[in-house]
Amino acid sequence: MSAAQSRKAGSTWAAPGLLALASLIGLLAALLGDGAWDVLSWLGLGAPVVVIARIWGGRRG
Amino acid sequence: MSATSLRRWSWVHTWSSLVCTAFLLLLCLTGLPLIFHHEIEDLTGHGGPPPMAAGTPHTDLDRVVATGLARRPGEVVQYLIWDRDEPDSIWLSLAPSRTAPVSELHGVVVDARTAQVLDEPGKGEGFMFWMFRLHVDLFAGLPGKLFLGAMGLLFVAAIVSGVVLYGPFMRKLEFGTVRRDRSRRLRWLDLHNLLGVVTLTWALVVGGTGVINTLADLVIEAWRRDQLAEMVAPYRALPPVATLGSVERAVAAARAAAPGMTPYFVAYPETSFSSAHHYAVFMRGVTPLTSRLLTPALVDAATGEVTAMRSMPWYATALFVSQPLHFGDYGGMPLKILWALLDLATMIVLGSGLYLFVVRRRAGRRAAIAAAE
Numbered sequence: 001m002s003a004a005q006s007r008k009a010g011s012t013w014a015a016p017g018l019l020a021l022a023s024l025i026g027l028l029a030a031l032l033g034d035g036a037w038d039v040l041s042w043l044g045l046g047a048p049v050v051v052i053a054r055i056w057g058g059r060r061g
Numbered sequence: 062m063s064a065t066s067l068r069r070w071s072w073v074h075t076w077s078s079l080v081c082t083a084f085l086l087l088l089c090l091t092g093l094p095l096i097f098h099h100e101i102e103d104l105t106g107h108g109g110p111p112p113m114a115a116g117t118p119h120t121d122l123d124r125v126v127a128t129g130l131a132r133r134p135g136e137v138v139q140y141l142i143w144d145r146d147e148p149d150s151i152w153l154s155l156a157p158s159r160t161a162p163v164s165e166l167h168g169v170v171v172d173a174r175t176a177q178v179l180d181e182p183g184k185g186e187g188f189m190f191w192m193f194r195l196h197v198d199l200f201a202g203l204p205g206k207l208f209l210g211a212m213g214l215l216f217v218a219a220i221v222s223g224v225v226l227y228g229p230f231m232r233k234l235e236f237g238t239v240r241r242d243r244s245r246r247l248r249w250l251d252l253h254n255l256l257g258v259v260t261l262t263w264a265l266v267v268g269g270t271g272v273i274n275t276l277a278d279l280v281i282e283a284w285r286r287d288q289l290a291e292m293v294a295p296y297r298a299l300p301p302v303a304t305l306g307s308v309e310r311a312v313a314a315a316r317a318a319a320p321g322m323t324p325y326f327v328a329y330p331e332t333s334f335s336s337a338h339h340y341a342v343f344m345r346g347v348t349p350l351t352s353r354l355l356t357p358a359l360v361d362a363a364t365g366e367v368t369a370m371r372s373m374p375w376y377a378t379a380l381f382v383s384q385p386l387h388f389g390d391y392g393g394m395p396l397k398i399l400w401a402l403l404d405l406a407t408m409i410v411l412g413s414g415l416y417l418f419v420v421r422r423r424a425g426r427r428a429a430i431a432a433a434e
Contacts, residue, residue, distance in 0.1 A: 012227075012228055012232065012236070014230070014236070015236040016227070016236065016238070016258045016259070016261070019259055019261075019262075020261055021264045023261075023262035023263050024262050025265070025426075026265055027262070027386060029392075030348055030349070030392030030393075030396060031218075031350055031353075031382075031385065031386070031389050031391060032349065032350055033348070033349055033350075034349060037349075038392045038393050038395075038396070039132055040265060041392045042392065042395045042396060042399065043395065044265065045403070046120050046399060047397045048259040048260060048262075048263065048398055048403070048406075049095075049402050049403065049406075051237070051259055052255075052256060052260075052406055054236050055255060057241060
């Protein structure tokens with residue numbers, strides 16, 4: 001893979017990768033504890049929902 | 062990616078999703094009210110225990126059981142379950158006999174403090190019952206569960222192949238691009254790709270844990286043949302216990318044997334979760350994570366003594382830990398709402414995938430006709 005291609009692959013997966021990580025943290029946090037852990041889980045799983053809402057509403061990225 | 066492997070992954074994505082889409086839409090639709098089953102049951106009159114001073118002591122469990130039995134003369138108790146969210150409610154599962162199948166169980170909810178009956182949920186009726194059965198086994202028992210499990214596996218295959226295809230499809234596009242000004246097909250393709258990749262982790266986890274849940278019956282059967290058989294080996298030649306001793310005493314013995322844990326449910330002798338001679342008192346931890354790790358204490362139903370106690374094996378633990386990750390009931394109301402929104406997003410991914418398939422098929426046929434003419 002050339003440098004140009006790998007940079008391209010990096011940018012293709014940057015946002016989805018971050019959202020996947022946020023979702024994973026969200027899914028696990030509430031299992032590990034209550035209180036602050038619950039809040040962390042809402043933030044983590046809230047991230048993909050917010051992205052969908054913004055793009056659905058017509059805003060890009 | 063080479064053209065050949067792109068074509069192959071595309072084939073996997075098309076057909077794995079095509080086969081499972083109708084069932085996945087059904088699962089998403091029926092799963093939606095199930096996320097809120099607790100709230101819906103509260104609304105429809107299945108009320109919780111009345112407020113009393115905090116820390117009001119619990120009464121004798123034998124009184125609780127007697128109350129339940131009086132409601133259904135001639136029946137026996139199969140399970141006694143402490144409500145996870147309402148610690149003052151006890152759910153009794155009654156049936157015509159100790160070995161009667163799950164379909165014949167009838168619930169009676171009793172207040173643990175006063176031994177008053179709180180509720181007698183109707184058996185096999187109501188909207189939520191329909192949603193539950195359609196979601197769990199399509200009214201077809203174990204074969205229905207395993208069938209839905211296979212559909213879940215195809216769903217996972219569709220997600221994985223979709224991720225593989227996402228890279229090449231999005232090579233020239235920025236994340237979040239939705240081409241609204243071109244064709245309808247292109248707009249839905251962009252939305253399908255976007256929603257699919259954004260909900261990826263949640264859908265994989267909920268789909269995967271759903272598949273694990275379809276194996277619940279097999280997991281319990283494996284535990285019976287494996288650990289339970291070893292634990293009750295000394296009793297093998299004896300006839301089933303005739304007269305049951307005090308369940309209050311059995312639970313007290315289990316508590317003493319497992320300090321720092323709290324009882325989750327009691328399986329009566331001859332039920333799926335116990336031997337023919339024991340009260341199996343399933344103890345659980347008290348933190349969010351350890352509350353999913355169960356340790357059954359087997360209490361001789363005649364003498365009231367703990368004869369064996371062992372943590373559940375890894376495959377049963379995998380099942381119990383996977384359950385909250387499927388239900389979304391472990392992080393309060395905000396988590397349930399997020400669960401519902403991600404469920405709706407998944408339905409849009411499924412629906413748009415079907416739409417894209419139909420449109421492309423039609424375009425392909427038109428092109429073939431044009432070529433033939």
